[in-house]
Amino acid sequence: MAKPDDRSNNAERLQQMVENTQENIQEANDSLQNTDMTDEQKQQIREKNQRREESIQSFQNEIKDEQNFRRNQ
Numbered sequence: 001m002a003k004p005d006d007r008s009n010n011a012e013r014l015q016q017m018v019e020n021t022q023e024n025i026q027e028a029n030d031s032l033q034n035t036d037m038t039d040e041q042k043q044q045i046r047e048k049n050q051r052r053e054e055s056i057q058s059f060q061n062e063i064k065d066e067q068n069f070r071r072n073q
Contacts, residue, residue, distance in 0.1 A: 011066040018059045025049050 028045045031037075037045075 014059045014063045
């Protein structure tokens with residue numbers, strides 16, 4: 001038997017994911033100061049950060065959806 005969908009803390013979990021991803025972006029940006037990295041490695045970090053930014057946008061959209069769901073309950 002499937003568990004019922006518990007959405008009670010989805011917005012909070014998503015917000016935590018946003019904050020964790022922002023921290024990862026900052027740490028990656030800090031690592032770009034490492035002079036031992038190749039240009040290719042730096043480019044890979046920039047590309048990964050771009051994907052992280054896109055993830056944050058998706059998380060924020062999901063948070064809005066969850067907030068709307070709660071209001072309509």
